[in-house]
Amino acid sequence: EVQLQQSGPELVKPGASVKISCKTSGYTFTEYTMHWVKQSHGKSLEWIGGINPNNGGTSYNQKFKGKATLTVDKSSSTAYMELRSLTSEDSAVYYCALTTVVYFDYWGQGTTLTVSS
């Protein structure tokens, strides 16, 4: 069974950085692209970017270039997203989502990020 287990809620100060993790199991980690999606409170979903765990190749939404950095650790089958220079606009729930064919077949449970002083 495919499982995506995300790290817990984060409370960080403006200007700081945060790294969210998505630990996977139940499939071959290097086989499928991992994506990250942002959902601001009460709002819709935004694709941040995706990473190919096999070669580390990334694709970013232009809106999040410079804000988000996607990485993976193949040894632990874990994907990471680092967000920098945080502001209140970055407060949201962030999801990792797996593409086995084209669509987002599997989703993590979400990580709530709160940016506040």
Added chain:
Amino acid sequence: DIQMTQSPASLSVSVGETVTITCRASENIYSNLAWYQQKQGKSPQLLVYAATNLADGVPSRFSGSGSGTQYSLKINSLQSEDFGSYYCQHFWGTPPTFGGGTKLEIK
């Protein structure tokens, strides 16, 4: 970027009714469209892919249709577990944008 316009934004319906949610793309997306269901406090779940194909385990009361720029999700005989939010998403190029969502509430 391709814009996805979803309507209605909210809908108040009763159990047993039939509802249709629509999604319009700003350009032809050649049926590269998915629908997701999201319940309060939970992550989205894939319902329909390639515009018309039900994901594994999705009840047959759900159906997707459409082509070109116009797509719809129909739910026959609504059940209590169907209430929540629904989102469309295109997969024709990058970024794969989502619609604004439709919140389905109990009347």
